Amino acid sequence: MASGFDDAGARAALHRVFQAALAAADPLTALPAHLPEAPRGRCIVIGVGKAAAKMALAVERAWPDRALSGLIITTHGADVPDPPPGRRIAVRFGSHPVPDAAGAAAAAEMLGLLQGLSAEDLVLFLVSGGGSSLSTLPAVGLSLDDLMAVNRELLRSGAPIQEMNCIRKHLSAFSGGRVAAAAHPARVVTLAISDVPGDDPAVIASGPTVPDPTSFAEARALVAHYGMRLPPAVVRHLEEALEESPEPGDPRLAGAELRMIATPLMALRAMAREAEALGLAPLILGDALEGEAAQLGKVLAGIARSSASHGLPVGRPALILSGGETTVTLPPGASGRGGRSMEGLLGLALALGGLPGVWALMADTDGIDGRSEAAGAIAAPDTLARARAAGLDPRAMLAEHDSYGVFAAIGDLVVTGPTLTNVNDVRAVLVT
Structure with missing residues (x-):
């Protein structure tokens, strides 16, 4: 035949x-089997990426009677069906591949939800490809315009995604393990859909809940290698290297778990x-x-x-x-x-x-x-x-x-x- x-x-x-x-790769079928047990305290669901809306819908369907709160950031124009009996996880929108102010504001709102949590609480983080752009939140001293200029240079450079994200993580207040650090001491469980070669969780959406093994020095070397023309504030930020992102062994990330629900x-x-x-x-x-x-x-x-x-x-x-x-x-x-x-x-x-x-x-x-x-x-x-x-x-x-x-x-x-x-x-x- x-x-x-x-x-x-x-x-x-x-x-x-x-x-x-x-x-x-459909989250509605792939995600439910990976959900953790219910926490004693609060359950906050947050997420970023092109699949975030469908991943959140899968959580809402799997836990119809559980008290949930939180928000996800997905792409403008995405079809986001209302889950029964009503939405508990809010939806915000951002831009991909070039970030925008809406995504930055939503990322800041998300970090605000993680303040004051206890060890009895659960943060369920839903992550998929595209999350780096959608949750672009500038580090202190940088502007969104700065990061938008960086993103244009990254897309022009032809650099592989791992190298792009090394640079992004050192200009961000959100990625490179900073979400898990903000949620400490709550339990953090990440459910991930991989879109990167090798399924490295530190690369998926620039790894907001996993340690960052890269450094400012590596980011500077990549900028030089590709001849990137970056805004002065960005160049200064990379040179000053005031605060590295959470590294492997950081105690704030010690209890974080990651479960891969779909991969290439x-x-x-x-x-x-x-x-x-x-x-x-x-x-x-x-x-x-x-x-x-x-x-x-x-x-x-x-x-x-x-x-x-x-x-x-x-x-x-x-x-x-x-x-x-x-x-x-x-x-x-x-x-x-x-x-x-x-x-x-x-x-x-x-x-x-x-x-x-x-x-x-x-x-x-x-x-x-x-x-x-x-x-x-x-x-x-x-x-x-x-x-x-x-x-x-x-x-x-x-x-x-x-x-x-x-x-x-x-x-x-x-x-x-x-x-x-x-x-x-x-x-x-x-x-x-």
Whole structure:
């Protein structure tokens, strides 16, 4: 069956495996099993990230009769359904990927909720990708405009997320373990949805409840390495290094727990199970593939070509799976709308050059790839031919970082809307 897929069947199979990834990362099903026992004292629920609203809804549904209070910060425009019997966890909104004043105010409000807690109280912290931007709260002596300028430089730099967050944590009053420190001596339990390579909790949303192993010196070195042009106040703050974020061994964080409820690898394994149900041989290359998006697309094309020609590293019919956060280094003035997934997919399509029998889907599990309304797109053996028939030059558009323009013009976008979860980008290459 699988080896006989036509174009419609191949596309349907790719959509099925992508939906399997989203289902595996759905907080409504993944979160309840990880909830801790009820506290003797108060229960305060706080959270940040693209999945925060759905994670909070899962808590409200799982604990319908428990006294809860708190708030979460999610993205402007997110669909936030009202839980029965009524909302107990307030919802605030912020901006991503560039922070705004609303998110900063909500982060300050959240820290205010943590004042005066006791060891009998529980703070349940819900964290997912995007939280760094949504809860951007400047350290003393810095302004939101300062941090917005920093964020623009970070996005321009092409630095991987771990390095971005090292810098962010040393300019913040919220991240890098500061939330857990503010909640001390209450018990802090973090439920996390990972969107970062390796699932390092110190990197997810810049680790508000976990110790920060990085230093001001490392942040300064990264700024110099990428040649970042930062506001004078930020440069001065990094040089003065007055107060390091809570480090490993800080007694205020000694009792904090972290429970990982969804990860990129969980999503990839769900995709692999769906592939097997479709009669395909799945191969997971890894959940932490990084590098420039278009170059990774070229590498995946080479693997697909080898699979089609030689049966290596997996014989066809196969589904080659991978995850991780690539980068797109933008030159000044770049205006393309495609994000990491679509840029990688166009790189793959160009490298394959119309090779028969190979289709691919690359998408961001949060439903938004780059500055577009699409989660990602699908490439087929005739992608380049159809694009050129529409008067487009795919190679030139890749150079201009406008992969979205290619896939939108030929009707191959994958549009889900915001999924209210986020386990990073997933990639599926179907070799029939």
